[in-house]
Amino acid sequence: xxxxxxxxxxxSEAQDRPxxxxxxxxxxxxxxxxxxxxxxxxxxxxxxxxxxRFMQRRGxxxxxxxxx
Amino acid sequence: xxxxxxxxxxxxxxQFVAEVRRxxxxxxxxxxxxxxxxxxxVQEALVxxxxxxxxxxxxxxxxxxxxxxxxxxxxxxxxxxxxxxNVSALGDDEAGLDETFDALFKDNAHWxxxxxxxxxxxxxxxxxxxxxxxxxxxxxDHLPEKTARVFMMREFxxxxxxxxxxxxxxxxxxxxxxxxxxxxxxxxxLEGSWFAPGERAC
Numbered sequence: 603x604x605x606x607x608x609x610x611x612x613x614s615e616a617q618d619r620p621x622x623x624x625x626x627x628x629x630x631x632x633x634x635x636x637x638x639x640x641x642x643x644x645x646x647x648x649x650x651x652x653x654x655r656f657m658q659r660r661g662x663x664x665x666x667x668x669x670x
Numbered sequence: 671x672x673x674x675x676x677x678x679x680x681x682x683x684x685q686f687v688a689e690v691r692r693x694x695x696x697x698x699x700x701x702x703x704x705x706x707x708x709x710x711x712v713q714e715a716l717v718x719x720x721x722x723x724x725x726x727x728x729x730x731x732x733x734x735x736x737x738x739x740x741x742x743x744x745x746x747x748x749x750x751x752x753x754x755x756n757v758s759a760l761g762d763d764e765a766g767l768d769e770t771f772d773a774l775f776k777d778n779a780h781w782x783x784x785x786x787x788x789x790x791x792x793x794x795x796x797x798x799x800x801x802x803x804x805x806x807x808x809x810x811d812h813l814p815e816k817t818a819r820v821f822m823m824r825e826f827x828x829x830x831x832x833x834x835x836x837x838x839x840x841x842x843x844x845x846x847x848x849x850x851x852x853x854x855x856x857x858x859x860l861e862g863s864w865f866a867p868g869e870r871a872c
Contacts, residue, residue: 605775605778605779605780606775606779606780606781607775607779607780608779610850610854611846611850614846614849614850614853614854615846615849615850617849617853618824618831618846618849619831636780636781637786638781638786638787639781639787641786641787641788641789641790642787642857644789644790645787645790645857645861646853646857647793648790648793648796649825649853649856649857650825651793651797652793652797652806653825653826655797656803656806656826657826659803660693660696660697660737
């Protein structure tokens with residue numbers, strides 16, 4: 603059985619590599635029972651999104667404020 | 671053919687350069703944590719970008735190009751730095767972050783009720799807030815240096831994780847540990863500094 607601490611490690615690694623079927627299954631079972639870890643996963647997704655947006659803002663990609 | 675540098679309504683004027691330079695410095699400083707190195711990288715990138723200026727559809731496209739040059743400069747500097755510093759060695763601030771992380775859990779490695787992650791609401795609402803980005807930058811700046819370096823290479827310079835490991839001579843498991851530490855540190859900082867503790871998970 604996965605505990606919360608191990609689940610957070612898997613959720614971080616899921617941002618970097620595809621999880622194995624076994625890992626996914628264990629994680630899904632844990633998430634079904636644990637709201638704290640479901641929130642953690644949403645927060646990981648948020649961080650990835652925020653980093654992308656941060657770069658777009660810096661690099662001018664989608665940032666219309668600096669266009670004339 | 672017109673040359674953007676000499677056209678009647680120039681694409682590049684002092685104000686634009688000043689603005690881009692300010693953004694670039696902030697970005698380089700975050701990544702390199704060294705004011706002199708950051709300043710040099712920005713100057714070189716600006717000179718290279720303006721010397722090679724082609725036709726750009728607008729300032730936004732030009733800015734993107736200048737930043738891609740800066741990104742390459744930063745990657746070069748990180749490569750040089752990684753040859754002289756041991757990224758895998760744990761600093762005091764890194765160890766502190768690990769202790770803080772461990773303290774979030776009970777003895778059985780499940781969340782303590784008071785530190786359990788809570789819902790952050792609609793991401794789109796948050797990312798629209800100008801003030802959020804100040805907090806976000808401050809939180810990035812709070813990450814320990816080596817941790818921040820690995821995280822930013824992954825998320826901002828868009829390296830694959832195995833490339834980050836290779837560039838910094840880290841094992842994959844070490845890389846994973848550092849990225850996990852970084853994400854959790856950032857998460858905790860944002861939770862404490864931006865997201866008001868609202869409804870607790872049960």
